[in-house]
Amino acid sequence: MRRTTRLMLVLAMITALVPLAAGSASAERVFIRADQAAELVGAPGVRFVDCRRDDAQYAKAHVPGAVFMNVNKALRTTGAWEVPGVRRDLEELEELFGRDLGIGNNTTVLLYDDEGYDATRLFWELKYVGHDKVALIFGGWPEWTAQNLPVDNKTVGVEPRNFVGTIQPDLLATASYIVQNLGNPNVILVDCRPPAQYKGDAKAPMAKVGGRIPTAVNAFTLANWEDKTYLKDPNELGDMYADMGITKDKEVICYCNTGYYASNTFFILKALDYPNVRVYDYSWAEWSGKAFLPKIEGTAK
Amino acid sequence: MAPLEPHIKVLVAKDFLDTDHGEIDCEECHGGDPKGKDMAAAHKGMTADPTFPDADKACADCHEEEAALAKTSLHYTLATYRPMVHKRASGETKKLALLDKGMDNHCFSCHASCGQCHVSRPESAMGGLIDGHKFNAKPDQTNQCTACHGSRVGNEFTGATGQGDVHYTRHDMDCMECHPASELHGDGKTDHKNRYDVEGSPRCGDCHEPDPKVEQHAVHGDKISCYVCHSQPYANCYACHVGLDSKGLAYYKNPVEEEHLMIGLNPNQDPDRPEKWILVRRVPVVPTSFEFYGKDLLTNFNQANNWKYASPHNIQKITSQNRECNNCHGNKDLFLTEDKVKPEMQKANAPVIVPEDQIPGKQESQGEDEEKAPKKRSYF
Amino acid sequence: MRWKLTFLMALLAVTVGTAAVQASQCVSCHTDAEQLKTITKTLPSPVASAETAGKG
Numbered sequence: 001m002r003r004t005t006r007l008m009l010v011l012a013m014i015t016a017l018v019p020l021a022a023g024s025a026s027a028e029r030v031f032i033r034a035d036q037a038a039e040l041v042g043a044p045g046v047r048f049v050d051c052r053r054d055d056a057q058y059a060k061a062h063v064p065g066a067v068f069m070n071v072n073k074a075l076r077t078t079g080a081w082e083v084p085g086v087r088r089d090l091e092e093l094e095e096l097f098g099r100d101l102g103i104g105n106n107t108t109v110l111l112y113d114d115e116g117y118d119a120t121r122l123f124w125e126l127k128y129v130g131h132d133k134v135a136l137i138f139g140g141w142p143e144w145t146a147q148n149l150p151v152d153n154k155t156v157g158v159e160p161r162n163f164v165g166t167i168q169p170d171l172l173a174t175a176s177y178i179v180q181n182l183g184n185p186n187v188i189l190v191d192c193r194p195p196a197q198y199k200g201d202a203k204a205p206m207a208k209v210g211g212r213i214p215t216a217v218n219a220f221t222l223a224n225w226e227d228k229t230y231l232k233d234p235n236e237l238g239d240m241y242a243d244m245g246i247t248k249d250k251e252v253i254c255y256c257n258t259g260y261y262a263s264n265t266f267f268i269l270k271a272l273d274y275p276n277v278r279v280y281d282y283s284w285a286e287w288s289g290k291a292f293l294p295k296i297e298g299t300a301k
Numbered sequence: 302m303a304p305l306e307p308h309i310k311v312l313v314a315k316d317f318l319d320t321d322h323g324e325i326d327c328e329e330c331h332g333g334d335p336k337g338k339d340m341a342a343a344h345k346g347m348t349a350d351p352t353f354p355d356a357d358k359a360c361a362d363c364h365e366e367e368a369a370l371a372k373t374s375l376h377y378t379l380a381t382y383r384p385m386v387h388k389r390a391s392g393e394t395k396k397l398a399l400l401d402k403g404m405d406n407h408c409f410s411c412h413a414s415c416g417q418c419h420v421s422r423p424e425s426a427m428g429g430l431i432d433g434h435k436f437n438a439k440p441d442q443t444n445q446c447t448a449c450h451g452s453r454v455g456n457e458f459t460g461a462t463g464q465g466d467v468h469y470t471r472h473d474m475d476c477m478e479c480h481p482a483s484e485l486h487g488d489g490k491t492d493h494k495n496r497y498d499v500e501g502s503p504r505c506g507d508c509h510e511p512d513p514k515v516e517q518h519a520v521h522g523d524k525i526s527c528y529v530c531h532s533q534p535y536a537n538c539y540a541c542h543v544g545l546d547s548k549g550l551a552y553y554k555n556p557v558e559e560e561h562l563m564i565g566l567n568p569n570q571d572p573d574r575p576e577k578w579i580l581v582r583r584v585p586v587v588p589t590s591f592e593f594y595g596k597d598l599l600t601n602f603n604q605a606n607n608w609k610y611a612s613p614h615n616i617q618k619i620t621s622q623n624r625e626c627n628n629c630h631g632n633k634d635l636f637l638t639e640d641k642v643k644p645e646m647q648k649a650n651a652p653v654i655v656p657e658d659q660i661p662g663k664q665e666s667q668g669e670d671e672e673k674a675p676k677k678r679s680y681f
Numbered sequence: 682m683r684w685k686l687t688f689l690m691a692l693l694a695v696t697v698g699t700a701a702v703q704a705s706q707c708v709s710c711h712t713d714a715e716q717l718k719t720i721t722k723t724l725p726s727p728v729a730s731a732e733t734a735g736k737g
Contacts, residue, residue: 031680138680195460195470201443202459223464234678236621243619271680307721313711327707335706340720343706427727538735546730555735 051113085258098163116228124263129165140229200298210300255280314433353414374487399595541585544593568652582611631663
């Protein structure tokens with residue numbers, strides 16, 4: 001393809017990923033089709049991030065030019081009160097994104113994984129520090145290989161960039177924020193964990209007790225994906241969430257045990273054009289350990 | 302389900318001793334020598350689970366009726382396994398003997414005795430006391446029911462896969478709400494055709510009247526099993542292979558698992574299950590399942606269908622099937638058509654396979670429906 | 682007479698005591714968590730085959 005045509009195509013695609021105008025109601029695209037993303041391999045201003053868990057798999061084959069990040073290990077740390085799996089400080093994230101991943105404020109970031117919920121965590125964290133131009137490849141790594149799109153195993157040289165993060169407080173919920181809004185009919189809490197944990201019959205290792213936050217409704221996030229990386233039909237998901245009272249006129253706060261599944265639901269709701277979604281990052285790992293916070297407890301100890 | 306710590310498995314709670322069962326001397330049920338000088342001597346002649354293989358021995362003195370019934374229950378005897386496997390088996394005596402040995406090592410190791418529902422974890426889930434030896438009239442869903450019925454029913458019910466079953470997730474019902482002792486202790490029969498053939502087996506209609514306000518109920522009548530519209534896709538596990546490893550321990554290898562929903566024709570319509578359309582599930586057995594024990598043991602494999610009546614425990618009120626007529630009507634993917642069944646199995650599954658001309662056709666949308674139809678969203 | 686009585690009482694006490702001690706061997710061991718912990722440490726744990734794979 002001629003260089004100018006290619007450049008035009010790249011620009012067109014990058015533009016398609018961001019909100020068209022400030023304050024416009026048009027939807028942010030959070031997905032990009034695999035074949036469309038393939039056109040952007042090697043394009044300037046685009047960074048692919050491979051969020052699979054096994055770096056040996058990455059070494060074997062990856063999208064050409066993609067940088068590897070084990071999101072679970074690299075992005076998460078232990079926060080206050082020994083709560084595990086929380087986001088790192090802004091300073092750390094700026095260096096992680098800028099120097100290690102080579103992302104600048106204008107870089108279009110395209111993510112993929114194979115487990116179905118690692119890339120969505122990176123998605124939330126990038127949004128949280130004010131980076132808008134990020135999207136997931138629909139179907140992730142399985143779709144890329146299913147379509148026989150180009151891969152290679154070359155080491156990727158990362159050119160460090162300056163990444164300036166701006167915290168977006170509207171995308172985060174803290175325990176106090178939730179407590180303040182527990183009776184608020186315009187706010188809805190979504191527990192993104194498996195039903196057995198929501199009922200309190202099962203308990204994740206980092207939780208002190210089994211149970212949930214009062215008033216929360218349950219929508220296990222991984223049930224919304226087919227074969228892990230294929231988000232289900234948006235009409236169905238939209239109806240499903242609406243049936244539960246998770247509607248676009250409300251502010252939706254997602255939580256789980258450590259904010260990982262919650263970020264996954266954040267992504268899904270964004271894909272469905274929900275305007276107000278927050279992630280309670282510290283989640284049940286924090287909430288369950290604090291005796292003064294109200295809980296509905298189950299049998300798991 | 303986390304493993305039990307070794308000492309917890311045998312730890313008797315002190316307050317158990319104050320209960321009716323606790324006042325009985327240990328050796329009366331368990332045998333052994335209470336005066337033994339050390340563990341080995343004390344355990345000589347002791348049975349860990351005195352309620353198997355004879356429920357009467359330990360329990361009948363006080364629980365005569367229950368013990369007599371429970372002894373014939375399918376949990377206790379697994380009586381329907383052998384006739385089913387033998388139906389597919391080679392008739393040769395030697396081969397049948399090898400097959401029976403295999404079944405003893407694997408299929409029949411899964412029995413549940415009185416103790417394994419009321420006191421401890423089942424043996425096939427590595428056993429162990431779950432409540433200090435206390436006898437619980439109601440079994441424990443996590444430590445007993447789903448300890449064995451875990452990866453299909455348990456996961457589907459609790460929502461470890463899919464969205465779970467509303468009976469559990471929204472109405473706090475556990476297994477025993479629908480499967481009480483009156484069903485699980487058996488009906489005294491010993492010639493059940495299959496596990497649905499037990500008296501007291503629950504039906505949706507036991508508690509539910511189809512909502513008259515829902516048009517689809519009137520339209521479909523009792524032609525369709527409730528599961529067809531109200532279940533979610535479920536696990537179909539097949540190609541199971543069993544054998545003994547180098548340490549002589551039984552292994553179970555199930556390499557093929559597919560999650561889908563498949564509608565088939567009911568091969569056994571009867572007053573209890575009169576519907577024409579049902580959900581079917583692929584069963585784990587293949588001709589080489591018992592290959593470890595001998596070659597060509599299941600030469601009559603094609604004598605029985607291997608897509609069977611399914612009652613997935615993942616009920617939701619609103620599902621992809623019932624959101625829109627044409628999600629089922631005209632949707633060949635959802636029906637067990639001939640192309641989905643291996644050629645050599647088509648004859649055996651004939652009563653279940655849906656001929657293409659019998660698949661309900663696409664519904665024409667009415668004028669008013671088009672106005673009401675919501676805008677179709679897309680991610681792209 | 683007094684000595685005979687004392688002797689008989691002592692004998693009775695010893696017999697009952699021994700019987701009591703001996704009859705509760707099962708209970709005394711199986712209600713003692715610490716002792717069971719020590720003993721089970723030395724026993725091989727029952728294992729399932731490592732070759733089992735896939736959904737059951």
